[in-house]
Amino acid sequence: MSGSVLSLARPAAATNGHNLLAKQLNCNGNGTTGGAAKTTVASAITPPKQPQLAAKVIQQSQIVCFDVDSTVICEEGIDELAEYCGKGSEVARVTKEAMGGAMTFQDALKIRLNIIRPTQQQVRDFIQERPSTLSKNVKRFVSHLKAEAKQVYLISGGFDCLIAPVANELGIPLKNVYANKMLFDYLGDYDSFDINQPTSRSGGKAEAIALIRKENNDDSLITMIGDGATDLEAVPPANYFIGFGGNVVRPEVYRRAQYYVTDFEQLMGQ
Numbered sequence: 261m262s263g264s265v266l267s268l269a270r271p272a273a274a275t276n277g278h279n280l281l282a283k284q285l286n287c288n289g290n291g292t293t294g295g296a297a298k299t300t301v302a303s304a305i306t307p308p309k310q311p312q313l314a315a316k317v318i319q320q321s322q323i324v325c326f327d328v329d330s331t332v333i334c335e336e337g338i339d340e341l342a343e344y345c346g347k348g349s350e351v352a353r354v355t356k357e358a359m360g361g362a363m364t365f366q367d368a369l370k371i372r373l374n375i376i377r378p379t380q381q382q383v384r385d386f387i388q389e390r391p392s393t394l395s396k397n398v399k400r401f402v403s404h405l406k407a408e409a410k411q412v413y414l415i416s417g418g419f420d421c422l423i424a425p426v427a428n429e430l431g432i433p434l435k436n437v438y439a440n441k442m443l444f445d446y447l448g449d450y451d452s453f454d455i456n457q458p459t460s461r462s463g464g465k466a467e468a469i470a471l472i473r474k475e476n477n478d479d480s481l482i483t484m485i486g487d488g489a490t491d492l493e494a495v496p497p498a499n500y501f502i503g504f505g506g507n508v509v510r511p512e513v514y515r516r517a518q519y520y521v522t523d524f525e526q527l528m529g530q
Contacts, residue, residue: 306505306509306514306520306522308520308521308522308526309503309514309517309518309519309520310518310519310520311519311520311521311526311527312529313519314502314519314520314521314526314527315526315527315528315529316529317483317500317502317519318405318483318502318527318528318529319408319529320481321410321481321482321483321499321500322410322411322476322477322480322481322482323410323411323412323413323472323476323480323481323482323483324405324410324411324412324413324482324483324485325412325413325414325415325468325469325472325482325483325484325485325494325498326412326413326414326415326484326485326486327415327416327465327484327485327486327487327488327490327491327504328414328415328416328418328423328426328439329416329417329418330487330488330507330508331395331485331486331487331491331504331506331507332394332395332398332414332426332430333392333393333394333395333426334392334393334394334395334507335392335393336418337392337416337418337419337422337423338351338372338376338418338419339351339352339355340386340390341376341378341383341386341422342372342375342376344382344386344389344390345376345377345378345382345386347375347376350375351372351375351376354368354371354372354375355368355372364461364462365417365460365461365462365464365490366455366460366461366462369417369440369453369460370452370453373442373450373452373453376450377449377450378442378450379444379448379449379450380444380448380449381448383421383422383442386422387421387422387425391425392422392425392426394426394429394430395506395507395524396506396523396524396525397523397524397525398430398524399429399430400524400525400528401524401525401527401528402430402431402432403431404528406431411436411476412430412432412436413432413436413437413438413468413472414426414427414432414436414437414438414439415438415439415459415465415468415469415484415494416437416438416439416440416459417439417440417459417460417464417465417490418439418440419439419440419441419442419453420434420437420439420440420441421441421442423437423439424437438457438458438459438465438468438471438472439457439459440453440454440457440459440460441453441454441457458471462490463493464490465484465486465490465491465493465494466493466494466495466496466497466498469482469484469494469497469498470497473497481499481500482497482498482499482500483498483499483500483501483502484498484500484501484502485501485502485503485504485527486501486503486504487503487504487505487507487508487509487510487513488510488513489510489512489513491503491513492513492516492517500519501517501518501519502517502519502520502521502527503517503519503520503521504520504521504522504524505520505521505522506521506522506523506524509522
């Protein structure tokens with residue numbers, strides 16, 4: 261569970277995904293965490309799957325969990341950070357290998373971070389200079405959920421220090437954020453990441469939802485919303501999965517999801 265941002269330090273150390281099918285025109289100015297909204301022209305329009313029933317699922321759920329990258333926000337945080345630190349192409353190469361099943365999620369995370377090796381100051385500057393862009397209507401949807409007294413969680417394979425500004429923008433308490441943690445040495449240089457966080461490994465989102473279920477009523481109806489295969493695989497212990505294709509449509513997720521939407525407005529039953 262996420263703690264304070266950029267506060268984790270250690271003593272100085274000794275010297276599964278899918279191809280992009282389509283992008284949706286989605287990030288068109290409906291709220292950012294500071295910067296101008298970013299837009300992408302859709303290469304194809306993907307029809308939603310049973311959006312009315314998906315809205316009913318949300319209505320019945322007591323807990324709603326969101327993936328962050330390409331779901332709550334338009335970007336993929338680690339890719340953006342890599343580009344900012346001048347390591348974009350190297351990290352993209354590793355990401356491609358990981359998508360092909362050549363390595364575990366944790367190994368891919370380790371390799372990518374060892375390539376980027378961001379300092380605490382670089383992370384602070386990145387957050388300030390490249391604020392994440394909220395997906396269209398997500399802020400309104402989260403407000404709608406909170407008005408209905410539903411609990412809202414963010415579950416991400418990304419990093420809490422990058423997600424905290426997004427959670428704050430949406431009014432989601434940091435205790436409701438499950439994400440990875442970067443660890444820095446006493447000089448503020450990158451050291452490693454916390455391998456004890458459930459989201460640092462394969463199957464971690466399901467693990468996080470199991471923890472959420474333990475903290476709450478075991479009978480709570482939990483719905484997971486996300487764009488990727490790791491989100492789809494969070495059922496069980498989540499009761500329902502709703503695929504989201506407002507930024508990126510992943511063919512396998514679209515094919516396997518019973519419910520699929522391309523705009524959060526479709527889940528508000530309006």
